[in-house]
Amino acid sequence: MTASPITGVDAEARVNEAIDKLLADHPPGSTEPKVFWGAQFDAGLAWVDFDEGYGGLGVSPRFRELVTRRLNDADAPMWNRVANILGIGMAAGVLQTHGTDEQKQRWLRPMFVVDEVWCQLFSEPGAGSDVAGLATRAVRDGDEWIINGQKVWTTLAHLAKWGMVVARTDPQQPKHKGLTYFVVDMEGDGVDIRPLYQITGEAEFNEVFFDDARIPDANRIDDVGAGWRVAMTTLMNERVAIGGNTPPRSSGTIGIAMDTWKQSGSGDVGDRRELARLWGEVEAMRLTAIRATENMQAGVPGPEGSTGKLAWADLNKEVTAFTVGMMGFEGATIPEGYTLEPTVYDTRMTERILSPQRWFLRSRANSIEGGTSEIMRNILGERVLGLPGEPRVDKNIPWSEVPRG
Amino acid sequence: MADAITFARTDEQNMLASTVREFLAATVDYDAVRTMSTTDNAFDAATWQGLAEMGLIGLHVPDQFGGAGFTAIEAGIVFEELGHTLTAVPLLSCVMASTAILAAANDEQKARFLPWIASGEKVATLAVFEESHDNDPTSSATSLTQQDGSFTLSGTKRYVTDGPNASLFLVSASTPDGGALVLVDSDSDGVEVIPTHALDPTRPLAEVRFDHVSIVAADVMQGAGSGIRTAIDMGVACLANEQVGGAQWCLETSVEYAKTRFQFGRAIGSFQAVKHLCADMLVAVEHARSVARHAAASFDDPAESAIAVPLARSVCSDAFVTAAGDTIQILGGIGFTWEHEAHLYLKRAKSASILLGSVYAYRDRLADAVGI
Numbered sequence: 001m002t003a004s005p006i007t008g009v010d011a012e013a014r015v016n017e018a019i020d021k022l023l024a025d026h027p028p029g030s031t032e033p034k035v036f037w038g039a040q041f042d043a044g045l046a047w048v049d050f051d052e053g054y055g056g057l058g059v060s061p062r063f064r065e066l067v068t069r070r071l072n073d074a075d076a077p078m079w080n081r082v083a084n085i086l087g088i089g090m091a092a093g094v095l096q097t098h099g100t101d102e103q104k105q106r107w108l109r110p111m112f113v114v115d116e117v118w119c120q121l122f123s124e125p126g127a128g129s130d131v132a133g134l135a136t137r138a139v140r141d142g143d144e145w146i147i148n149g150q151k152v153w154t155t156l157a158h159l160a161k162w163g164m165v166v167a168r169t170d171p172q173q174p175k176h177k178g179l180t181y182f183v184v185d186m187e188g189d190g191v192d193i194r195p196l197y198q199i200t201g202e203a204e205f206n207e208v209f210f211d212d213a214r215i216p217d218a219n220r221i222d223d224v225g226a227g228w229r230v231a232m233t234t235l236m237n238e239r240v241a242i243g244g245n246t247p248p249r250s251s252g253t254i255g256i257a258m259d260t261w262k263q264s265g266s267g268d269v270g271d272r273r274e275l276a277r278l279w280g281e282v283e284a285m286r287l288t289a290i291r292a293t294e295n296m297q298a299g300v301p302g303p304e305g306s307t308g309k310l311a312w313a314d315l316n317k318e319v320t321a322f323t324v325g326m327m328g329f330e331g332a333t334i335p336e337g338y339t340l341e342p343t344v345y346d347t348r349m350t351e352r353i354l355s356p357q358r359w360f361l362r363s364r365a366n367s368i369e370g371g372t373s374e375i376m377r378n379i380l381g382e383r384v385l386g387l388p389g390e391p392r393v394d395k396n397i398p399w400s401e402v403p404r405g
Numbered sequence: 406m407a408d409a410i411t412f413a414r415t416d417e418q419n420m421l422a423s424t425v426r427e428f429l430a431a432t433v434d435y436d437a438v439r440t441m442s443t444t445d446n447a448f449d450a451a452t453w454q455g456l457a458e459m460g461l462i463g464l465h466v467p468d469q470f471g472g473a474g475f476t477a478i479e480a481g482i483v484f485e486e487l488g489h490t491l492t493a494v495p496l497l498s499c500v501m502a503s504t505a506i507l508a509a510a511n512d513e514q515k516a517r518f519l520p521w522i523a524s525g526e527k528v529a530t531l532a533v534f535e536e537s538h539d540n541d542p543t544s545s546a547t548s549l550t551q552q553d554g555s556f557t558l559s560g561t562k563r564y565v566t567d568g569p570n571a572s573l574f575l576v577s578a579s580t581p582d583g584g585a586l587v588l589v590d591s592d593s594d595g596v597e598v599i600p601t602h603a604l605d606p607t608r609p610l611a612e613v614r615f616d617h618v619s620i621v622a623a624d625v626m627q628g629a630g631s632g633i634r635t636a637i638d639m640g641v642a643c644l645a646n647e648q649v650g651g652a653q654w655c656l657e658t659s660v661e662y663a664k665t666r667f668q669f670g671r672a673i674g675s676f677q678a679v680k681h682l683c684a685d686m687l688v689a690v691e692h693a694r695s696v697a698r699h700a701a702a703s704f705d706d707p708a709e710s711a712i713a714v715p716l717a718r719s720v721c722s723d724a725f726v727t728a729a730g731d732t733i734q735i736l737g738g739i740g741f742t743w744e745h746e747a748h749l750y751l752k753r754a755k756s757a758s759i760l761l762g763s764v765y766a767y768r769d770r771l772a773d774a775v776g777i
Contacts, residue, residue: 250775258777269769275777276768280719284692291412291695298413304691311688374677380687381680385660388675 011059012066018043018057019070033077037113040076046088046112050096054104055112062297080114086156087111087118091164093237098181098222098230107162107183119160119186121151121208122231126404129375131166132175132228133394133402136210138167138182145169145182145215147190150207153369157193157206158342160186164234165215166227168399175399179227183219190214200361201338246289253316253359254282257323260356264327271326278319285311303384310376313366320360327356334358412698418482425486428455433490435746438607442749445600446569447493447607453525456494463523465639466503471520477639481646481701485694488650491749493607495567497647498530501640502575505531509586509632514623518588521573529573531640532562532589532613533633540766542577542637543630547615549578549585556620558587558595561612566760568611569600576615577633586629593618605756607749638714639704640761645697645717648725648757651750652690655728658747659683659735666737679735686728693724715771722758729754 022043026036040046041055048063050056071078081088088111095104110116127134136149147167157163163184170178184191190213195203222230250258261275285308292305324331334357354362367373381387394402414422432452441447456462465480466472473479480500487496503522506515521527533542547560558578565574574589574596591598595618601610626632660683663674673679700717703710729751733740740747758764771777 258775261777272772272777273765273768276772276775277719277723279775279777280696280716280768280771281692283716284696284720287410287412287695287699288691290410291698294412303687304695307688307691310684311692374681377681377684378677380684381674381677385674385683385687387660387663387680387683388672390675390677391671 011057011063014057015045015048015059015063015066016070018045019067023074023076028071028074028076033080034113034115036077037080038109040071041109041112045071046108047092047096050092050108051104054096055092055108056096080112084111084114084117086120086160086164087116087162090120090234090237091118091162094164094181094221094230094234097233098226102218103183103221111162116161117156117159119154119156119163120234121154121157121163121165121184122234123153124150125152129372130394131231132179133399133404134166134168134179135404136165136167137171138169138180138215140169140217141214143217145217145220147182147184147210147213147215150209152196152205152207154193154206154208155204157186157208158195162186163208164221166231169224169227171400172398173225174396175394175402176228177225178399179231180224181221181227181230182215183221184210184213184215185219188213195342197340199364200358201340203340203342246286246293249283249286250279252282253319253323253363254279256356256359257319260323260327264330266326266328268326274322275326278315278322281315282319285315303380306380306384309371310373310380313373313376316363316366320356320363323356324360331357410699411702412695414482418479421479422482422486424459425461425483426489428459429486429490429492433492435749438491438493438746438749439743441493442606444606445602446609448495448570448609449493452492453494456496457525462496462499462525463503463519465500466507466519466523470507470515471523472503473523477642477701477704478698480639480643481698484643484646485650485653485697488647488753489654491607491651491654491746491753495528495530495570497608497640497643498567498571499528500643501531501636502529502573504639505575505586505629505632505636506626508635509626509629511626514588514626517623518573527572528567528570529575530565530567530571531577531633531636532565532568532574533577533637534564535560535562537563538763540762542762543584543633545577545579545584547576547578549580549587549620549625551580554622556587556622556625558589558615558618558620561614563612564601564760565611565613567609568598568613569609571598571611574613576613577629580627583628584630584633586626586632587620588624588626589615589618589620595619603756605749605752607753608756608760637761638710641714641718641767642697642700642704644757644761645693645700645721648721648754649690649694649697651753651757652686652693652721652725652728655725655732655747655750656683656686656690659686659728659732662736673735682731682735686731689724689728693721696720711774712771715767715774718761718767719764719771722764725754726758 022039026039044052044057045067046055048057048059048067049061052058095107122131124134138145138147163186165182165184166179168178169180190211192209194207196205196207197203288304289308295301296305335355336358382389460473461483463472464475465477468474499522503519506518522529535546550557572591576587576589578585578587595616597614599612601612603610663679663683664672666673696717700713703713733747736747739745
């Protein structure tokens with residue numbers, strides 16, 4: 001039920017008109033954020049490319065940038081995107097592509113106004129890079145599914161109402177084929193959420209245990225057995241959500257490195273040159289992101305659009321390690337100390353303020369989370385450069401017969 | 406400027422890139438390059454003639470001086486293609502020389518000098534470096550002295566790119582009134598060109614000695630320090646695009662080999678150790694391409710080019726040297742032979758990272774420019 005996108009001048013005028021009306025009827029300065037977001041959704045300006053009635057106007061996704069820019073300029077509240085990043089950034093796209101009208105009707109609006117936070121449950125202790133090998137089982141019981149298993153690295157699970165979960169519904173099928181995608185009530189019975197403490201002592205993520213939790217079949221997304229396809233849509237939306245913004249020059253960890261150099265750097269000429277080299281590598285990555293966005297908008301996407309995740313992970317690790325290394329003995333301290341406590345999110349902040357030492361520790365995850373750098377290199381090598389894959393021992397045999405451990 | 410950064414190419418620029426690419430693909434001859442590599446004066450005369458006929462030598466020179474009136478962006482496009490095929494032509498030297506003249510010469514001098522260069526009639530080059538660790542090309546032990554209305558030039562320049570093939574030298578010299586740039590014909594009395602064995606034989610080098618060479622006042626450009634700096638910055642931007650072209654060749658060659666070379670019953674590109682080297686090379690090439698193009702596009706904004714030029718030098722030098730080295734590793738034994746082209750690119754990569762000044766000096770400049 002996707003209408004063909006309206007393009008060109010008409011669409012742009014229509015989007016601008018809707019924005020004008022939204023801002024006139026609901027001045028951001030004097031409107032409660034949730035009220036504003038509700039009006040934004042109703043005006044079709046939540047995700048402009050979505051169908052009308054579901055937070056969109058049915059226009060090309062390239063107008064998302066226009067909406068963001070104009071609302072930003074008008075100082076409209078935008079922090080719902082951060083507070084409900086997995087819902088607005090990922091789940092929404094999944095519902096738009098794979099959801100029924102009833103599902104869109106039920107979930108999209110409360111998601112956008114942050115009445116209901118979403119989380120994503122893919123990774124498992126036994127299924128990291130090989131997420132399609134996951135073992136959480138869902139068994140049909142009349143109009144319901146009974147789910148058992150353990151998920152891990154679940155951001156926001158403790159605050160979430162809804163979780164996007166992929167479970168194995170047919171172990172006799174090859175691993176990619178026996179999966180089904182559900183939306184699970186995170187506040188329901190049989191769902192146990194525990195903070196997962198990481199090397200910084202914080203718990204940004206959770207472990208989630210399903211013990212005979214029940215999911216109504218109405219919460220199944222797409223067909224039984226179509227879970228892998230839906231999961232791929234989710235991850236593609238993740239890429240779009242991440243790739244859409246280019247950070248300003250000298251921001252993020254390289255900005256912290258520059259501040260640290262000024263405040264407590266060694267003054268050593270070699271350190272200064274190394275910092276300049278790293279600044280250059282980070283700026284090269286930033287310029288590449290700008291070039292990739294331009295090429296994508298011009299309809300000629302190239303390999304430059306696929307290098308960002310790998311480059312960012314490796315560079316961020318390098319920058320933070322260098323920063324701590326140039327601090328002298330101070331680099332061997334950690335101002336915050338280590339206390340085991342779940343991360344408290346200030347949902348309006350896009351960037352947390354941490355010491356360089358803490359960033360050094362946190363950045364170790366960059367080359368693991370969201371696809372390890374080894375997997376990213378495989379993707380670049382195989383899908384972008386066309387190199388052959390490794391021989392596989394797990395294809396075309398039932399999941400139940402795949403060796404694991 | 407930071408908000409206005411764009412990489413979009415016009416239709417004309419895309420046309421230029423494909424025209425040059427097709428021309429070079431038709432003329433590239435690695436056997437000839439290998440043969441030239443045993444000499445100290447490599448020069449692909451046929452390709453140079455072709456570039457001249459296409460009006461590419463004076464691409465950035467204004468029309469009234471015999472050029473095509475384009476910008477450094479177009480020059481960058483040509484250099485990316487030249488770097489891809491490793492063509493042995495003195496374009497970098499000529500672009501730097503003509504840029505120095507545009508920046509430092511008076512109108513009479515521009516009208517006299519530039520058409521020679523832009524037409525391809527005379528190969529010109531900058532003769533500014535004197536010592537192996539010379540990171541300040543604007544200071545000079547070479548002297549220009551004046552006596553009874555006539556000038557005399559004395560000194561020695563080294564690491565002069567395309568020196569063995571140049572017929573015009575733009576020589577930096579000290580005068581009592583500050584730095585000057587002097588145009589000297591290679592046939593003048595007292596000029597001796599001694600070819601150097603270059604690590605990259607496709608970019609010949611020479612030591613050029615000036616022993617009491619008589620100079621007429623009309624060939625002297627005064628206050629040339631900033632002209633030299635401008636010329637070298639232009640050279641760095643062009644060289645960065647050339648480095649991208651070379652690194653792109655390395656990537657293509659590595660990937661092609663990794664797909665077709667079989668060991669242990671598999672294409673070696675299916676092994677992650679090889680595949681990941683290729684993936685890293687792809688990232689490095691794309692990053693280098695971004696900064697090289699940005700540098701070429703930055704010259705209208707001095708504050709931005711103060712960042713973009715040393716940025717391109719830093720990123721593109723590392724990218725090409727690493728890509729060329731990894732290509733030889735992926736190729737294995739064949740990559741170490743004289744027969745394969747890979748060594749030509751390694752030599753070009755290492756040499757390009759050194760000529761025009763050390764990468765470290767440019768990182769110092771970058772640190773200054775961004776407030777580190």
